[in-house]
Amino acid sequence: MLRTPYALCALLATALPNAAAAAAPQSFKGEYTVSFLGLSVARATFSSSYQGDTYSINGTVSAAGLAKLFDDTKGTISSKGIISGKRMQPQAFRADYTSGKKASVVDIRFANGAVTATKVVPAPGKRDPKSWVPLGAGDLSSVLDPMAATVIHADSLDNVCGRTVKFYDGEMRADLTLTYAAKGSISVQGYKGDTVTCRMGFEPVAGYRKGRKALNYLKNRSKMMVTFAPVGQSGVYAPIRATVGTQIGTLTISAGRFEAIN
Template sequence: MRRSSHVVLALLAVALPTATSTAAPQSFKGEYTVSFLGLSVAKATFSSSYEGDTYSIDGSVSSAGLATLFDDTRGTISSKGKISGKQLQPQAFRADYKSGKKASMIEIQFANGAVTSTKVVPEPKKRNPKNWIALAASDLSSVLDPMAATVIHADSLDKVCGRTVKLYDGEMRANLVLTYDSKGSTSVRGYKGDTVTCRMGFEPVAGYRKNRKALNYLKNRSVIMVTFAPLGQTGVYAPIHAMVTTQIGTLTVSAGRFEATE
C-alpha cells in the first residue's frame, strides 16, 4: 500500500461502516478481500464504534496470496471525529504500514472540517514546481480522510449517488464524483438485501504531478464502480463491493462480512 496508490487506498477504505448520531453505542465490523486480476492480494478488516455524536474506526490491512511474495505489506489505519447532522467531521486520521523493511506513516489533523496539519514519514521528495500541482489552503477545507470519504449519509438508496466527495489522503486532494448506475441485491455474512451501484469519477485536484500516466488513465479512462448497502437502520450506506480498472488490470474489493456487532 504505497502512498502513490491513491485509488487503492481509497478502495481499501470502503469497509468503513459509520452511523448517525445516536444515544446508545453501536459497533460494526467489515471484512474485505482485495483481488487483482482475480487473485487475492490483500485482506482488510475494520471495526467501528459510535456513541452520541462521535465515531472512531480502527482497521488493519495486509498482503495476501501471491502478493506476499513480491510486496509483503501490513498496516493499521485509524480515524476519529464527530457527526454533525448528516456530515462526518474528521478530527484525526493515521495510517502506519510497512512494506518489507520500509516503514511509513501518514497522520492528518482536522478542525471544523479543515486540515490543520499533515505529517508524512518518510518525508516526500522535493517537488519540481514546473510539473507539480501544489495544494492551496482552499483545497484543504471541507475534506474527508480516506476512511470517511466513501461512506454516504442518505435518506434512501435512491439518494446515495449524485454527489461529489472531497478526499484528502495526506498528499493528494481529489474529488470522487458519484453518479447512479443500477440497483441490485446481495448476500454476505451479516447482510442480505438491496444495494445501489454508483459509477465513481476520479478527479485529481492538487498534490500531484502533471501528466502522470497512471492518474490520467484513472481520470479519463478508468471504470470505477462502487456498490453500497445500508448499515442497519442508521441511514448510512457503506460500500460492500468496489471495482476499478487500471492500466494493468482490474482491482476489486469485496465484503465477506458486513454487519452490526452490537
Template sequence: MLRPSHAFTTLLALAVPATSFAASSPQSFKGEYTVSFLGLSIAKSTFSSRYENGVYSIDGSVSAAGLAKLFDDTRGTISSRGTISGQKMVPQAFRADYTSGKKASLVDIRFGNGDVTSTKVVPAPEKRDPKSWVPLGAGDLKSVLDPMAATVIYADSLDKVCGRTVKFYDGEMRANLALTYASKGSISVPGYKGDTVTCRMNFEPVAGYRKGRKALEFLKNRSRMMVTFARLGKSSVYAPIHATVGTQIGPLTISARRFEAVD
C-alpha cells in the same frame, strides 16, 4: 505508479469502510474484506467501528495475501476519528501506519472544524519540480474528508446515495470523487442481506500531484470505477460493500466477506 501513501490509503479506504450509525445508543460494526486482482486474492482487511454520542471511531487493518506476499509483503493499520454533525462527517484525526518489507511509512492528518490543520508523511515527500507539480492552494484543504470518512454516505434513501461529489485528502493529494447513479440490486453476505445501489465513481485530482502522471491520468480519463453501497441497519448511513476499480493492468475488486452489526 502512484506514491505508496496514495495507493495504500485509497485502497484501505475502500477496503475498510467507515461504518457509523446515527443513533442515540452506542452502535458497533465489524467487517472482513478481500481485495482481488484478475480473480486472485492479493490483500485482506478487517475493520471495527463504533458510534456513540455523536462521536465515531474506526480502526482497520490490511495485509497482503496470496501471491502478492511473494512480491510486496505490505501490511498496516488505519484509524479515523471525528464527529457527526447533522448528516455530515466531520473528521478530527486520521492515521495510517504501514510497512512494505522492511520499509515503514505513515500518514497522519489532523483537522479542526473539518479543515486540515496539519499533515505528517514519513518518509517525507521528495522535492517537487514547480514546473510539473500542482501545489495545494489556500482553499484546497477546507471542508474535506480523510480517505476513511470519505466512504460514508448519509442519505434519506437508496435513490439519493449517488448524485454527489466527495472531497477528500490523503495526506498529499486532494481529489474529488463524483458519484453518479448506475443501478440497484441486492446482495447477501454473512451478516447482511438486503438492497443495494451501485454508483459509478469518477476520479478528479485537484492538487498535490504531478502533472502527466500516467496512473492518475488513467484513473481520471479511462478507469471504470463502480461502488456498491448497502444500508446499515435502519439508519440513513450507507457504506461500500463491493467495489471495482479499473487499473492500467487490469481490474481490482474489493468484496465484503462479512458485514455486520455487533452488540
C-alpha cells in the same frame, strides 16, 4: 495512486462500513478481500464504534496470496471525529504500515472540517515546480480523510448517488463524484438485501504531478463502480463491493462480512 502501500490502504477504505450517531452506542465490523485478475492480493478488517455524536474507526490491512511474495505490506488505519448533521467531520486520521523493513506513517489532523496539520514519514522528496500542482489555500477546507470520504448519509438508496466528495489522503486532494448506475441485491455474512451501484469519477485537484499516467487513466479511462448497502437502521450507506479499472487489469474489493456486532 494505487502505486504505494498507503494508496492501497486508502483504496481499501472505500469498502468500510460505518454508522451515524444514535442514542445508544453502536459497533460494526467489515471483512474484505482485494483481488486482482482473480487472485487475492490483500485482506482488510475494519471495526467502527459510535457513541452520541462521535465516531472511531480502526482497521488492519495486509498483503495476501501471491502479493506477499513481492511486497509483504502490513498496516493499521484509524480515524476519529464527530458527526454533524448528515456530515462526517474528521478530527484525526492515521495510517501506519510497513513494507518489508520500511516503515511509513501518514498522520492528518483536522479542525472544523479543515486540515490543520499533515505529517508524512518518510517525507516526500523535492517537487519539480514545473510539473507539480501544489495545494492552494482553499484546497484543504471541508475535506474528508480516506475513511470518512466514503460514508454516505442519505434518506434512502435512491439518494445515495448524485454527489461529489472532497477527498484528501495526506498528499493529494481529489474530487470523487458518484452518479447512479443500477439497483440490485447482495448476500454476505451479516447482510442480505438491496443495494445501489454508483459509477465513481475521479478528478485530481492538487498535490499531484501533472502528466502521471496512472492518474490520467483513473481520470479519463478507468471504469470505477461502487456498490452501497445500508448499515443497520442508521441512515448510513457504505460500500460493500467496489471495482477499479487500472492500466493492467481490474481491482476488486468485496465484503465477506458486513454486519452490526451489537
